[in-house]
Amino acid sequence: MTLNQWLEDNAVAESLTRLNKDGLYNNDLLGFATRAQVIDLLNSLRSLILPGIFEPLNRKRLKAVITAQLSCVSMQLSELIYVVLRRTCENETDAACLSRAEQLTIRILEGMPAVRDLLGEDIQAAFEGDPAAKSAEEIMLSYPSLEAMSIFRIAHHINACGVPIIPRIMTEYAHRNTGIDIHPGATIGRRFFIDHGTGVVIGETCTIGCNVKLYQGVTLGAKSFPLDENGNPIKGIKRHPDIEDNVVIYAGATILGGDTRIGHDSVIGGNVWLTHSVPPYSTVFNAQPSPVVKPIEG
Secondary structure, eight states: OOHHHHHHSOSHHHHHHGGGGTTSOSSSOOOOOOHHHHHHHHHHHHHHHSTTSSSOOOGGGHHHHHHHHHHHHHHHHHHHHHHHHTTTOTTSOHHHHHHHHHHHHHHHHHTHHHHHHHHHHHHHHHHHHOTTOOOHHHHHHHOHHHHHHHHHHHHHHHHHTTOOSHHHHHHHHHHHHHSOEEOTTOEEOSSOEEESOTTOEEOTTOEEOSSOEEETTOEEEOSOOOBOTTSOBOOSSOOSOEEOTTOEEOTTOEEEOTTOEEOTTOEEOTTOEEOSOBOTTOEEOOOOOOOOOOOOOO
């Protein structure tokens, strides 16, 4: 059988056509917000709150450039939100769904100055918390934690406005680029800094206070997933820990559980495993023998 004969007489196309009835799609609308579109939108939003991050920008032209960018990004954002909402608002007319997308777009863009202010405090926390940092520009342009946080701050704001799918695509893009995995549903306070960053995981229902510093390899995760009567994980419940203000968590520490709370002004040592709360002003470290140093014989 030749390839052309196979193409004329095969059941693969018919089988693939049935996928939309087998759980992959939940309605007849097949238009997803593509990943590339979301990343383009994300870069446009990052340019709004961090002017000059992607290309040099003259301060004299700042207002004109931002005004033009705002007009462009508003169209990008509204169109993407509309595509996503059309999959979840089957009982609404196209006009009603479009109107809702436009109102969400306005709400999101009106929140961008507050997002920028939060990110500015994150940059300052990084500058003060890392003796290797020489300038705010160095942090903005080279630190993976700042890239991850700029994306998280935007995604969290969009997520809080009730927009599905788009925020998660954004934070998974950050995860791929930086090795830092922060769910857009997590709540993170002011002046947050991740030093080095690779391997950090922050779960959806985690809350983090102000002036918190994490090092690489920290996991703020879930202990287990309660199951429903059908054996499926129950969604929408508190699963991840709460970290209060002024806490430092060193490399490799793992803190698990929705009922686990780390009290303010505590220090969690490297490679600590915690599944229970600790009070404020605690220092937690692994009890283990000191390293043994021997001279090389010979």
